[in-house]
Amino acid sequence: MVLTVIRRLSSRFNARNYHYTVLPADTFEGKTITKAKVIKKLKQTEPTQYGGRYVVTMLPGVDPGPKLMSFVKDIFKTAHVPVDFEEIAYDGTEDEEKTAQFGKSAVISMHRNGVGMKGNIASPHLTSIQPNLMLRNELDLFVYIVHIKSYPNVKAKYQNLDMFICRQNTEGEYAMLEHEAKPGVVESLKIITQENTARFAEWCFDFAMKENRKKVTVVHKANIMKLSDGLFLKVVKDVAKQYPELTVNDMIVDNCTMQLVQNPWQFDVIVTPNLYGNILSNIAAGLTGGPGLLSGRNYGSCCAMFEVGSRHITFDSKFMNPISMLKAAIDLLRYLDKDEHAELIDKAITKTLTVDKIQTGDLGGTNTTEEVLNSVKNNITELLRTSNVLQF
DSSP states (O other), X not given: OHXXXXXXXXXXXOSSSXXXXXXXXXXXXXXXXXXXXXXXXXXXXXXXXXTTEEEEEEEEEBXXXXXXXXXXXXXXXXXXXXXXXXXXXXXXXXXXXXXXXXXXXXXXXXXXXXXXXXXXXOOSSOOSOOHHHHHHHHTTOOEEEEEEEOOTTSOOSOXXXXXXXXXXXXXXXXXXXXXXXXXXXXXXXXXXXXXXXXXXXXXXXXHHHHTTOOXXXXXXOTTTSTTHHHHHHHHHHHHHXXXXXXXXXXXXXXXXXXXXXXXXXXOSEEEEOHHHHHHHHHHHHHHTTOGGGOEEXXXXXXXXXXXXXXXXXXXXXXXXXXXXXXXXXXXXHHHTTOHXXXXXXXXXXXXXXXXXXXXXXXXXXXXXXXXXXXXXXXXXXXXXXXXXXXXX
């Protein structure tokens, strides 16, 4: 069901043959290079199946990515999930040629499989090639979504929260358009285009309707950035006219950060440019228990990528919270229309956190990573007795 809807939404945004994407700019030597090029839009790739099993691209990256991915494989084995992974290694090298080769291999794999999971592939080095941004642009992953939802019996600033934050994923301040104009002077360009903003807005409003949401808040800084954020706000509001069923308002980003902390229940769906969405997602994560519970979804015109919703997970091999990556795996399964497997793992995680109250230290508990995983697996085994999931 989810895959069918995502395909339908994505197909709406391929009417034109071209869109703008970017190349990394030289930020070190003041060189003048081409900073943008026009490429053909990507065609939708059907997730690959062999003998009824899906093949999913897996990009573990650097720590804690490989560990988190091992948790997913362990849980999938317990739940009899018909998914195999094509792993592509990345060690965080500062060698730009090796980083570029990793990016090329990852893009080829994603085009072949149509869906992937991603760990930490952010380069720890100051280089002109950033794998995260490169993948978003090469794969045209123009929508990024996090679901902010609190759990009962889990320590959090607020309970009963349930909202989505949707951010434009390929433009704004993350367009990779930086250069050194002269020694000591760096320019960073913020890119907002009417075409990409319009298809992003349409995608988000369709998503809000599909999720039975009632209100969409457009977050911006158009009072200061009158041209860039002004264009974003205007285009999104113009698109909103096609959705009279939704209540649409707008809010300046600094006010939104305050309102999110003071009264988060007023928000249902937030639609915003790239950088603001990143900041708001991390604030919201802090309100509901921390980054260890948050997953992130990247959707594009050709494929989808799933990952943790925040990079700020405490990396401790004994006490690391595995839930965020497991929730990303649930998002993946729903995208593949494996709803029964997704529901099985989701119920097992919810029971572990809220009924068994087995939680890592970041959630106020005292349990180890292994204890959390064992609880989830035991709950899966118990739920399988009454589930319709095929076991083989």
